[in-house]
Amino acid sequence: MELLKEKIAQNGIVLSNSVLKVDSFLNHQIDPLLMLEIGKEFVNRFADKGITKILTLESSGIAPSVMAGLQMNVPVIFARKRKSMTLIDDLLTSTVRSFTKNETNEISISNKYITENDCVLIIDDFLANGQAAIGLIDLVNQAKAQIAGIGIVIEKAFQDGGQLLRDKGYPVESLARIASLEEGNVSFVTESIT
Numbered sequence: 001m002e003l004l005k006e007k008i009a010q011n012g013i014v015l016s017n018s019v020l021k022v023d024s025f026l027n028h029q030i031d032p033l034l035m036l037e038i039g040k041e042f043v044n045r046f047a048d049k050g051i052t053k054i055l056t057l058e059s060s061g062i063a064p065s066v067m068a069g070l071q072m073n074v075p076v077i078f079a080r081k082r083k084s085m086t087l088i089d090d091l092l093t094s095t096v097r098s099f100t101k102n103e104t105n106e107i108s109i110s111n112k113y114i115t116e117n118d119c120v121l122i123i124d125d126f127l128a129n130g131q132a133a134i135g136l137i138d139l140v141n142q143a144k145a146q147i148a149g150i151g152i153v154i155e156k157a158f159q160d161g162g163q164l165l166r167d168k169g170y171p172v173e174s175l176a177r178i179a180s181l182e183e184g185n186v187s188f189v190t191e192s193i194t
């Protein structure tokens with residue numbers, strides 16, 4: 001997605017060889033028009049998959065997911081990382097090792113919102129080693145729902161997550177794929193995935 005790649009090239013800050021900061025449009029301040037276009041792109045890429053729900057992880061997956069949900073006309077559920085006083089229904093729970101925070105989080109959703117009749121699109125902001133996506137897949141599996149695919153805003157293709165998920169047979173669509181962050185430069189993958 002060219003608009004996203006331009007935004008990353010202009011505003012992304014390379015913190016290390018493996019971490020990209022995009023606080024100015026995705027992870028802290030949010031660019032709503034860009035999110036709208038990201039939502040449209042997810043709709044294009046997952047058209048005709050019979051999606052009934054979108055599942056993401058708080059907090060940075062919420063903005064792109066809501067824009068996709070708005071245009072697909074389906075509800076968006078975000079898994080919570082902390083126990084909430086109001087999230088007291090029967091919970092589906094998994095654990096996720098956070099790539100950026102170096103901590104393990106329990107993630108949960110109420111079993112009310114995803115059921116065996118659902119076909120779920122999983123969306124997240126970044127794909128690194130795939131742990132967040134694996135945790136979300138686990139929640140969908142516990143709900144006995146189907147997985148339509150995984151939509152990622154920014155995939156760091158030099159890390160293992162994309163391969164791991166594709167090898168498991170999940171359709172993964174990433175709107176920008178980064179080949180390298182070495183020497184402070186963002187370079188994108190140019191070829192498409194076969």
Ligand code: 5GP
Pocket residue numbers: 018019020021022027057060097098099100124125126127128129130131132133161
């Ligand atoms: P994974 O679980 O695939 O290893 O990492 C994905 C999760 O870690 C995403 O939900 C995202 O929040 C965070 N993450 C991974 N790499 C980066 C990065 O380079 N920059 C930012 N801002 N977040 C990242």
